[in-house]
Amino acid sequence: MYPRTAWQAMAQRPLSFLRSGWPWRSLAYLATGAVVGAAAVAVLVTGLVAGLLLLVVLVGVAPLVGVVLSSVVVATVERYRLRLVDLDGMPSPHRPADGAGFRGWVSTRLTEQATWRELLFTFVSAAALWWLDLLVLAFSFGLPFLTFRSLDGTTWPWAVFGAVVLLASPYTVTSWAGARAALTRTFLAPRDGELGESLQEVQASRVRLIGSFDAERVRIERDLHDGAQQRLVSLGMMLGLMRLDIPDGSPLAARLTAAEEQLAAAHQELRGLVRGLNPPVLADHGLVAAVQDQASRFPIPVAVDLRLPGRLPRQLETSVYFLINEVMTNIARHSGARSARVYGRYHADVVVLEITDDGHGGAEPGAGSGLTGLADRLTALEGRMRVSSPVGGPTLIHVEIPCHFA
CATH class of the missing domain: 3.30.565.10 (Histidine kinase-like ATPase, C-terminal domain)
Structure with missing residues (x-):
């Protein structure tokens, strides 16, 4: 199975994973995460400071609304970046704007729960995630660089440690990239009722498909139990009555015995099939x-x-x-x-x-x-x-x- 996520690639093929593009994709995910996080910090700090300073004259509402709406942009970028480590991606939870123009778009976004989840994610990303991205990258690559740079006769154990850290960096980077992607999905994945009509119909068709399979399995189980299984029982009774009319030692009696054994085996297999279709x-x-x-x-x-x-x-x-x-x-x-x-x-x-x-x-x-x-x-x-x-x-x-x- 071709892996769909970086975590799957690392778990399925831990050795050939090193020769794949997944470590590089994970590295790009964390590096761009640090850049996006730094930009988010700049936007949030600027918007919040400007909004709070101007709030006393009611002008500060606009910068604060801008902070909220900037989180929509951050979330959109995150969904694009997520494809680096998760090929399934993530659809947008936002519905089309209720009104025309920019004003209608703003009004729609401010009334959606998805926007406020994205704002919360933006704060979490600015406060912690991009710092952790930098920390993982610094540990995986900065530490080995420092140990190699200071290499001399007394610091060779640190150089060995740096080499081990560098060799393990594909797994370190991918592990954090997978964890970060899972956290991103927790915040940004669409909730029930937030998917578009086409995707909602796909989900509904899946539910109907499972239900139809379940109903069909129950119907087959009932038909086998009430039809084929009862006919086998009746056939067994007929063979038993025939045995009463056959003299002992007759060649026909041996054939009848073989037929009864085959019938018992078929009945046993059918009972197992019925039990497997709908286990009581x-x-x-x-x-x-x-x-x-x-x-x-x-x-x-x-x-x-x-x-x-x-x-x-x-x-x-x-x-x-x-x-x-x-x-x-x-x-x-x-x-x-x-x-x-x-x-x-x-x-x-x-x-x-x-x-x-x-x-x-x-x-x-x-x-x-x-x-x-x-x-x-x-x-x-x-x-x-x-x-x-x-x-x-x-x-x-x-x-x-x-x-x-x-």
Whole structure:
């Protein structure tokens, strides 16, 4: 899977990551962040000072409004910069202006919650983020430069330390770039109701798609249970009645026995299929019990550590179960693992799952591993997935899915 973020690139391919463009993209992200942050400080300080000094004559309102609106510009620049370390980008939360001209645009922006979140982000960026960008860059490159410059017979241990810091700089820079990007998303990502009509329709279609899959799965399960399964039971009864009319030791009796064995095997496979389509334990006892039940029948040992504050919403619970089930099926078919682990927690309106195995690794979506299907399923749930699967193993699949408990 080609990584979509700098963090994914570093986690999936920690060695080949050094030969990719991601370290340079992360470096550009932090360097431009320092420049944008310094500019934001200048604008904020100038606007606030001018506004407060002129506020006594009511003229200072304009500079203060300018400070608020400047945060929209800062946020727009941040969304462009985010593409350096996150290829998915981030849409703007702003709606079209209600009125014509600059005055209509200003009026619309001042009434949007997104504008005030962007103002808060601008203050955070000016007060802390750009300083941290500079600190990381100074530590990663400035410190090695100083140690090399002062190199003599007594300071060689510091030179060794500087060399280690310099060699680790791609990982240091990328780690902070990924953390900074995640924080930026927290502030600037659109909230419900802030997306454009086209994107809202895409989200609604995803919800309908998941619902239709769920309904279709339930219908197939019901048809198999009430149709094919009942016919197999009736066929078994007919074979039993036929046995009463066949003398013992007849050649036909042996064939009848073979037919009954094949029928029992088909019935058992159909029951497993029906149980997999709509597991009763999931509906009756929830996700944790269903995953534990699935793990108990898995061909290799699976440690299950799922802790949730309660039952997930029904549709999400079903989707998460089948997602875990699909990952476990991939492990059984492709990984050659001797053990696996399913870990799950709920943090800050996000369900976090980590599924690991000790197989031979090398999982790639384009190689028939099933990861593409998982990514598509997560996209419909507005979730995200990171995969770490170096050749030789182990494999880690990290999943984050938004979830709001009632």
